[in-house]
Amino acid sequence: MLPSSAFTMDYYTDAYLLVDGAEELETYSEEYSQLIDDCAKELKPLALERCQLRLEDANDQITQAEQALAEGEKETEASLQEGQEELDAARKELDEGWADYQEGLAAFQEESASAQKQMADAQAQLDNAKAQLDAGEKAYAEGLASLEAAKPALEEARKELDEGWLEYNSGKAQYQLGLTLYQAGTVALEAEASSRAAIQAASQAASQAAAQADAQAKQEAAASEAILPGSYQLVYARVYAQSYSKYYSAAYDAAYDTLYSQAYNDLLSSSRYQDLQEQKAELDEAKKQLDAAKAQLDAGEAQYQAGLQQQETGAQTLAATRKSLDEGWEDYNSGLKELTEGQKTMAEELKQGQEQLDQAKEQLEEGEEEYAQGVQAYQARTKRKTSSTRPARKWSRPSGMWSCWKRASGTFWTGTPTWATPATAWTPTE
DSSP: OOOGGGGOOSSOOOOOOOOTTTTTSOTTSHHHHHHHHHHHHHHHHHHHHHHHHHHHHHHHHHHHHHHHHHHHHHHHHHHHHHHHHHHHHHHHHHHHHHHHHHHHHHHHHHHHHHHHHHHHHHHHHHHHHHHHHHHHHHHHHHHHHHHHHHHHHHHHHHHHHHHHHHHHHHHHHHHHHHHHHHHHHHHHHHHHHHHHHHHHHHHHHHHHHHHHHHHHHHHHHHHHHHHSTTOHHHHHHHHHHHHHHHHHHHHHHHHHHHHHHHHHHHHHTSHHHHHHHHHHHHHHHHHHHHHHHHHHHHHHHHHHHHHHHHHHHHHHHHHHHHHHHHHHHHHHHHHHHHHHHHHHHHHHHHHHHHHHHHHHHHHHHHHHHHHHHHHHHHHHHHHHHHHOOOOOOOOSOSOSOEEEEETTTOOEEEEOOOTTSOGGGEEEOO
């Protein structure tokens, strides 16, 4: 169907005429039809003349419209070309943007995986370090407990050794006292034998020396008196005095040894000597016990010193272990702090990187949407260009059958143009 605008024009397409005499005739009678036909025949040249004039005017309008259309098509073509170039540039920019996005996404994923691996490796190292520190703390605690457990035994050993040394020193003092008494008794016994022998030897020596000195003095005094009368007494006294000392000393020495042996042997059979012998036997047994006790105490001291040295070495080892553990915990806590900060920094950087990627993707998707809208608009413009209505070509006259397509719907239509149908409403099929 033609739209109502096809019938609204700035010129007349119909004319209503009254024919003289037709009013008196019956409508559609033979006379009426003959009268109308005759009148129409007379008016037909006028209609043809008016139609030709109108056709020429229409052809002028079509020419102007075709020129305007050509210019519009040229502008449209340029605009479409520019639009295509803009779309191509936008497509290229989007493709480059997507390539950059994919490259950035791959780099982000690679760096993220690398960072996470580094964090995981660092965490594993810290876990391993903590396990070693925990094992070290356990070993330290066990060593400390063992060291503490050994202290009472060492203290008890020290106490027993001190008591043993006290008893040993007390026994040694008693032994020394007994030995001194024994030695004093022996000396006293020997002194008594010597005293007895000295007394008896002195008595015997005095008697012998007096007799021998008297004999020699008398002999020499007699000889001197024979030579020098009156010298007897003087020579006797002199010779006696000189001879007595010599004879006494020799007689004493000879008598003393014999008398001492006799006196000492006499004392050996006495109860005093037996008491000294029993005392000596007791002292020898005490000395033997003291030596055994000292050997046992020395062994105990050596064992105690070894334990003490082991205790001191263990304490030093534990102190070094404690220091190493403290340094290890310090390093661990420092590493844990760095790891926590690194994880926080990594999370923030990954979040920022993800946000940047999401923002870039969002911008690309918005660009794709805008590009799609641009393509849609471009295609719509292209479609309007290819489907736009062109003015009909000039008609020589409106007669015959025309194969045309309706401008409004684009469907083909075949019919006979009438005088009431303007030429601009139809476009001949090419």
